[in-house]
Amino acid sequence: xxxxxxxxxxxxxxxxxxxxxxxxxxxxxxxxxxxxxxxxxxxxxxxxxxxxxxxxxxxxxxxxxxxxxxxxxxxxxxxxxxxxxxxxxxxxxxxxxxxxxxxxxxxxxx
Amino acid sequence: xxxxxxxxxxxxxxxxxxxxxxxxxxxxxxxxxxxxxxxxxxxxxxxxxxxxxxxxxxxxxxxxxxxxxxxxxxxxxxxxxxxxxxxxxxxxxxxxxxxxxxxxxxxxxxxxxxxxxxxxxxxxxxxxxxxxxxx
Numbered sequence: 001x002x003x004x005x006x007x008x009x010x011x012x013x014x015x016x017x018x019x020x021x022x023x024x025x026x027x028x029x030x031x032x033x034x035x036x037x038x039x040x041x042x043x044x045x046x047x048x049x050x051x052x053x054x055x056x057x058x059x060x061x062x063x064x065x066x067x068x069x070x071x072x073x074x075x076x077x078x079x080x081x082x083x084x085x086x087x088x089x090x091x092x093x094x095x096x097x098x099x100x101x102x103x104x105x106x107x108x109x110x
Numbered sequence: 111x112x113x114x115x116x117x118x119x120x121x122x123x124x125x126x127x128x129x130x131x132x133x134x135x136x137x138x139x140x141x142x143x144x145x146x147x148x149x150x151x152x153x154x155x156x157x158x159x160x161x162x163x164x165x166x167x168x169x170x171x172x173x174x175x176x177x178x179x180x181x182x183x184x185x186x187x188x189x190x191x192x193x194x195x196x197x198x199x200x201x202x203x204x205x206x207x208x209x210x211x212x213x214x215x216x217x218x219x220x221x222x223x224x225x226x227x228x229x230x231x232x233x234x235x236x237x238x239x240x241x242x243x244x245x
Contacts, residue, residue: 058180059172063143066183107139 005031017099021055024102032100036091044088044100046075051101061106064094116147118239121156126171131159134245135177142184149188149239150181151232156245157195160206160224175207182211187223194229 003010005028011019016032018024029048033040040048050071054062062070064082072080079085085093094106119138125131142148152160159175166173181187189209196202209223227235236242 057176059174059176060139060180062180062183063139065143066180070183107136 003028003031003035015099015105017105018102021102021104024052028102029100032102036096036099038089038096038100040100041088043079044097046079047071047085047088047093047097048101050074051097051103055101055103061098061101061103062094063106064092067094067097067106114145114147115240116149116238117141117241117243118149118151118236120151120153120236120242120244121159122154123245124155125159125164125175126166126169130245131156132174134243135174137243137245138181138186139177139184142186148186149190149235150186151190151192151235153192153195153232155195155199157191157199157201157206160189160191160209161201162205162207178207178209181209182223185211187211187221188225189223190225190227190232190235192229192232193226196226 001012001014001016003012003016010023010028013019016035018028030040033044038044051061051067054060054067054070064085068080068082068085070080071085082093089096098104098106119134121131121134123130138148138150160178161175164173164175181189191203191206196205203224203226206224210220211223212218213221
């Protein structure tokens, strides 16, 4: 599959995850989000940026349980809970936010 | 009644050259979601999996060693390394990645995950485990 962003073609796998995460930029993130009917707010970006930092440090996309805990530690308890994260990313905070962040599907997700 | 079993993942192979080390790590991370009692053992060349400063530029494999540092986030915090295997390879605890976790029951104090044990202690750990997975 491929995504058209600003006249450029970006390759994705059959589920819409970027083939090459180095190609990622904010416009691509917005295009992926749009395809998922998501309106990116500051709260969405906060989670997406957090995931990208996590990946840079650990070379994996965290499972949702780990993401929830880590977000809570970094951004506070009111954000580190699944209700908040599922409201932002209804198709699963780890899965959907990782896709928008240009990361592979989290390890352990089916 | 609790169904929690003690799982021990035994790692004996060098990190690169075969897929065992990476596969083991992925299985551990996936398995961690099932809230079992998980421990990892590193013996023989498996101790190289935890060494600091890995550089895979020349071998064309992804350097996945930073991922071991995420184990604490996954509540995997019992990591046993056999002393005899370290000694035979001229390695000490200082050559290994500083793996830590935050102890929920102790006000989130940061603690070391790695414990260097003798071959005899390792045998005991294996004896106490319900399920042993060898990689």
